[in-house]
Amino acid sequence: MSSQGLAKEHYEMGLKKTPFYSRQKELDIMNEWHRWSGYTVPNVLNDVTFEYFAIRNSASVFDITPMAKYRIKGPDALDFMNRLLTRDMTKLRVGRVGYSVWCDDEGMVIDDGTVFRTSENEYLLCAQERQLETLKRNALGFDISFDDVSDDIAALSFQGPLTCTILKKVGFEGIDQLKMFDLKEFAFAGTTVMISRTGYTGDLGYELWINPENAGDLWDALFEAGKNYNVKAIGGDALEIARIEAGLLMAGKDFSPATSTVRPGHAKSPYELGLDWLVKLDKGVVFNGRRALIQERNKGPRYRFVRLDVEGNKTACSAYIFDRQGGKTIGHVSSAAWAPTAKKNVALGFVDMPYGEVGSTVWVEIYYQKELRWNRRWAKAVVMDGPFYNPERKTLTPPEAV
Amino acid sequence: MPRGAKMKSYDVIVIGAGHNGLTNAAFLAKAGLDVLVVEKNPHIGGAAVSRNLHKDWMYSNCSYVCSLFRPEIYRQLNLAKHGLQVITYNGGFTLTQDGDYIGSYNDPEIMRREIYRHSPVDVDAYDRFKTDISKWCRFIRPMLLRTPPDPTSFKFRDLDELRFLARKFLDLGPRDLHDFMKFFTISVADYLDQYFTSDLIKAHKAGSGIIGTGLGPMSPGSAYVMLHHYMGDVDGSVGAWGFARGGMGAVSNALAGALQEHGGEIRTNAGVEQITVKNGTVTGVVLDSGEEISAKRVVSNLDAKRTFLGLMDPKDAGEKVVKAAKNFKIRGSSGKLNIALNGIPEFPALPKGSDLIQGDFHIIDSLERMERAYDDWKAGRWSKDPYVDALMPSLTDPTMAPEGKHFLSVFVQYCPPKVEGKDWTDDQVQAFGDTVINQLAKYSPNLKDLIEHVEIRTPREIESEVGLTEGNIFQGELTLDQLLFNRPFPGYAQYRGPVQGMYMCGSATHPGGGVMAAPGANAAREILMDLKLGNTVPEDEGDD
Numbered sequence: 001m002s003s004q005g006l007a008k009e010h011y012e013m014g015l016k017k018t019p020f021y022s023r024q025k026e027l028d029i030m031n032e033w034h035r036w037s038g039y040t041v042p043n044v045l046n047d048v049t050f051e052y053f054a055i056r057n058s059a060s061v062f063d064i065t066p067m068a069k070y071r072i073k074g075p076d077a078l079d080f081m082n083r084l085l086t087r088d089m090t091k092l093r094v095g096r097v098g099y100s101v102w103c104d105d106e107g108m109v110i111d112d113g114t115v116f117r118t119s120e121n122e123y124l125l126c127a128q129e130r131q132l133e134t135l136k137r138n139a140l141g142f143d144i145s146f147d148d149v150s151d152d153i154a155a156l157s158f159q160g161p162l163t164c165t166i167l168k169k170v171g172f173e174g175i176d177q178l179k180m181f182d183l184k185e186f187a188f189a190g191t192t193v194m195i196s197r198t199g200y201t202g203d204l205g206y207e208l209w210i211n212p213e214n215a216g217d218l219w220d221a222l223f224e225a226g227k228n229y230n231v232k233a234i235g236g237d238a239l240e241i242a243r244i245e246a247g248l249l250m251a252g253k254d255f256s257p258a259t260s261t262v263r264p265g266h267a268k269s270p271y272e273l274g275l276d277w278l279v280k281l282d283k284g285v286v287f288n289g290r291r292a293l294i295q296e297r298n299k300g301p302r303y304r305f306v307r308l309d310v311e312g313n314k315t316a317c318s319a320y321i322f323d324r325q326g327g328k329t330i331g332h333v334s335s336a337a338w339a340p341t342a343k344k345n346v347a348l349g350f351v352d353m354p355y356g357e358v359g360s361t362v363w364v365e366i367y368y369q370k371e372l373r374w375n376r377r378w379a380k381a382v383v384m385d386g387p388f389y390n391p392e393r394k395t396l397t398p399p400e401a402v
Numbered sequence: 403m404p405r406g407a408k409m410k411s412y413d414v415i416v417i418g419a420g421h422n423g424l425t426n427a428a429f430l431a432k433a434g435l436d437v438l439v440v441e442k443n444p445h446i447g448g449a450a451v452s453r454n455l456h457k458d459w460m461y462s463n464c465s466y467v468c469s470l471f472r473p474e475i476y477r478q479l480n481l482a483k484h485g486l487q488v489i490t491y492n493g494g495f496t497l498t499q500d501g502d503y504i505g506s507y508n509d510p511e512i513m514r515r516e517i518y519r520h521s522p523v524d525v526d527a528y529d530r531f532k533t534d535i536s537k538w539c540r541f542i543r544p545m546l547l548r549t550p551p552d553p554t555s556f557k558f559r560d561l562d563e564l565r566f567l568a569r570k571f572l573d574l575g576p577r578d579l580h581d582f583m584k585f586f587t588i589s590v591a592d593y594l595d596q597y598f599t600s601d602l603i604k605a606h607k608a609g610s611g612i613i614g615t616g617l618g619p620m621s622p623g624s625a626y627v628m629l630h631h632y633m634g635d636v637d638g639s640v641g642a643w644g645f646a647r648g649g650m651g652a653v654s655n656a657l658a659g660a661l662q663e664h665g666g667e668i669r670t671n672a673g674v675e676q677i678t679v680k681n682g683t684v685t686g687v688v689l690d691s692g693e694e695i696s697a698k699r700v701v702s703n704l705d706a707k708r709t710f711l712g713l714m715d716p717k718d719a720g721e722k723v724v725k726a727a728k729n730f731k732i733r734g735s736s737g738k739l740n741i742a743l744n745g746i747p748e749f750p751a752l753p754k755g756s757d758l759i760q761g762d763f764h765i766i767d768s769l770e771r772m773e774r775a776y777d778d779w780k781a782g783r784w785s786k787d788p789y790v791d792a793l794m795p796s797l798t799d800p801t802m803a804p805e806g807k808h809f810l811s812v813f814v815q816y817c818p819p820k821v822e823g824k825d826w827t828d829d830q831v832q833a834f835g836d837t838v839i840n841q842l843a844k845y846s847p848n849l850k851d852l853i854e855h856v857e858i859r860t861p862r863e864i865e866s867e868v869g870l871t872e873g874n875i876f877q878g879e880l881t882l883d884q885l886l887f888n889r890p891f892p893g894y895a896q897y898r899g900p901v902q903g904m905y906m907c908g909s910a911t912h913p914g915g916g917v918m919a920a921p922g923a924n925a926a927r928e929i930l931m932d933l934k935l936g937n938t939v940p941e942d943e944g945d946d
């Protein structure tokens with residue numbers, strides 16, 4: 001386990017660097033970085049707008065190496081995953097990826113993430129937050145082993161309409177046959193790269209998983225094959241716009257992970273996150289949080305996750321949600337952005353039940369700054385049915401060439 | 403149609419499926435009206451069109467970049483759902499005769515260094531220039547989605563609108579008010595002289611003051627033309643320009659999608675010959691096939707000359723309107739080349755690997771040369787040393803050309819509507835094309851070897867295909883005498899024509915040319931007001 005063997009002087013270590021660090025640094029003119037699980041990663045390298053449009057118009061490369069990754073294997077691997085996750089894991093075949101959440105005993109979401117079934121008795125679990133302890137506690141009685149492989153696998157998220165075309169040019173034959181949520185291993189530079197058709201942009205895209213030693217070569221191969229296609233390395237800011245536009249949740253931003261939440265009422269259940277479809281109460285086995293979730297289903301959740309189409313062009317960052325102009329506070333906005341492709345002023349947030357039915361109107365009070373002076377404005381917002389942006393190419397197999 | 407069957411009558415017929423006609427029709431259909439758009443060409447879009455004229459290349463055949471399009475309209479008509487995506491592009495440069503260049507960079511630090519490289523004192527001037535232009539944009543943008551008031555009217559609404567204008571002017575304060583008034587009347591050269599010392603920087607900035615106009619950089623009025631090109635935005639970034647993915651036709655196609663979503667119809671290959679009028683009220687149109695279609699209202703997307711001198715009986719239009727239409731200034735001054743390239747042309751002046759190539763590039767490095775190019779036009783010739791605004795959308799938009807190949811759009815200033823008073827001949831069109839290609843080739847030695855196909859468009863082609871009189875890209879000059887309540891002529895700036903039920907919605911009306919959709923939307927608002935129907939046209943969202 002790479003987390004062991006740390007020197008006594010580890011506090012002098014400073015920031016960790018991913019295998020893609022030097023390549024990103026070379027492209028950087030903005031000097032805006034942040035720390036993600038101890039690694040330094042860029043918010044933006046050159047220009048947020050152009051980085052965003054690489055996601056929606058050509059191809060974007062985003063370093064997701066800092067994600068927490070765990071390998072779970074053993075004869076009971078399936079049963080274990082089924083115990084941990086809310087979804088019915090017997091449905092996830094080898095070579096498939098599933099998006100899921102996992103809960104504590106109160107049915108509150110600890111984190112969301114993707115589960116890769118790499119072989120009959122082996123899974124890779126990827127999450128935003130660290131999960132080692134959750135895994136350990138749940139492993140009791142299962143014949144499995146689990147490893148923190150976070151630092152052992154380098155990963156890139158490769159997203160945009162041209163990504164399939166470019167991967168084909170790199171030489172990944174058959175990549176165009178990968179359906180959404182498929183995963184497959186490909187030979188590359190004397191090693192293998194695992195490619196999954198997954199991502200966090202609501203668009204056509206892939207995630208590439210490789211050992212750190214060969215990671216640089218993979219980066220170079222993408223840029224070489226994509227040189228006629230305007231491939232761009234991007235930072236987290238551009239991705240953030242795309243994920244909000246696609247209406248996707250982010251742990252630590254839209255909801256507070258249950259394991260680190262102190263205040264009552266601040267953690268959220270899958271129902272309250274609008275993730276009902278991930279919960280299979282009747283999958284035939286007990287899973288974490290099941291009892292609480294059955295109760296909640298009968299009683300009804302406390303909050304409703306809403307995707308809002310806000311009038312006007314001022315983003316509703318951190319705004320309160322009201323039942324009417326100047327009325328009662330019924331919720332808050334957790335993420336907001338102007339969506340450049342959907343051409344909507346979008347906000348994700350939570351309202352108290354029973355507010356926020358699809359199609360209903362709520363109000364937000366928006367604060368915004370112009371030349372250092374703060375202004376505020378009331379704006380109507382309509383609760384949307386589903387994501388703001390959902391292009392056909394996301395699911396099309398094979399994807400169109402452009 | 404079987405004999406005796408009653409021909410369908412429409413609530414509204416819109417003549418011309420240019421982007422303004424489509425916008426107008428879409429808002430009317432959204433309000434529940436039964437709308438038909440009739441278009442003479444086999445394709446829709448007018449000057450906002452994508453055409454596949456050579457193998458796998460797509461040309462943005464006339465207009466090629468997008469910025470002026472009103473975001474409120476984009477959103478209200480749900481054009482994203484109908485396939486429109488506008489992508490900002492980066493950079494741009496002007497090439498100099500001595501083998502250098504000046505680049506435009508989005509990043510302010512790099513931009514400052516680039517100006518410093520050419521003229522250190524102009525660095526701060528550039529910031530001042532940008533601040534001032536932003537001020538004028540902020541002033542003018544809220545007027546785009548409003549109907550101009552009639553200053554001679556005492557109607558409540560006109561007085562109210564005049565008050566709105568007056569308040570905006572007063573808000574500017576005395577110093578800015580002075581500068582602003584000047585802005586409308588001075589030349590782009592004089593305007594830039596107030597800021598910059600470097601002739602190259604001035605030339606680099608002056609291009610947008612001459613595009614599409616029959617004015618030179620030293621002609622009074624050209625400063626406003628520059629502002630007209632600055633006042634747009636992409637996603638709130640004022641002054642930014644972008645590509646419509648799939649070419650400018652994507653704008654028109656999305657508008658058509660919105661129109662059809664609301665039940666509107668489009669008929670192509672249906673040119674209108676006449677607007678029919680009875681007892682001072684519109685009754686419909688006659689197509690060039692002889693077919694008559696009746697409607698209670700008719701909206702013309704054509705320019706003022708074509709509408710009033712071409713489609714209306716002078717008896718219906720009346721002497722005053724006929725005279726005003728005859729005097730309407732609509733001088734063709736631009737040409738365009740659409741070129742299919744086998745690769746990326748080299749520009750030895752640019753550093754290797756420079757991203758600037760993804761932006762628009764210009765030839766002509768001094769105001770003097772620009773003015774000489776204009777002199778040729780005045781004499782009825784195309785410029786020997788033309789100004790070009792060239793661009794390869796395919797470097798950004800992968801749908802425009804096969805991999806590694808490119809679509810080069812070359813907008814040319816100046817190109818006369820007639821050559822020394824006579825109609826263009828095919829040989830002259832070819833010679834014009836050669837002049838432009840030779841101009842480019844002076845700066846890009848391998849360009850000619852890369853050319854696969856060229857489409858050459860002089861005002862003759864633009865007029866005959868798009869129906870823009872003299873090929874004037876704005877449907878009429880953008881000079882103060884033809885702006886705001888003077889557009890197209892005083893007394894007719896509120897989109898209503900001289901007879902009952904007749905309206906105008908093209909770029910010949912306020913706020914003028916460019917792929918903006920504002921004229922079409924404003925006209926729809928007026929029509930709905932006359933019909934006492936609920937308004938479907940959005941208001942300006944404001945910049946604060």
Ligand SMILES: Cc1cc2nc3c(=O)[nH]c(=O)nc-3n(C[C@H](O)[C@H](O)[C@H](O)COP(=O)(O)OP(=O)(O)OC[C@H]3O[C@@H](n4cnc5c(N)ncnc54)[C@H](O)[C@@H]3O)c2cc1C
Binds near residue numbers: 448464874
């Ligand atoms: C070469 C060129 C380059 C340009 N570049 C840009 C640019 O990059 N960016 C930008 O914003 N603007 C640009 N413009 C300007 C912009 O394209 C126009 O101002 C705008 O498209 C005009 O739109 P419209 O709807 O008002 O009229 P039009 O587009 O002129 O539409 C009029 C329509 O009416 C049809 N019609 C004509 N006669 C008849 C008839 N008798 N019966 C039926 N139908 C008829 C025509 O076929 C046409 O479809 C450019 C224009 C040109 C010509």
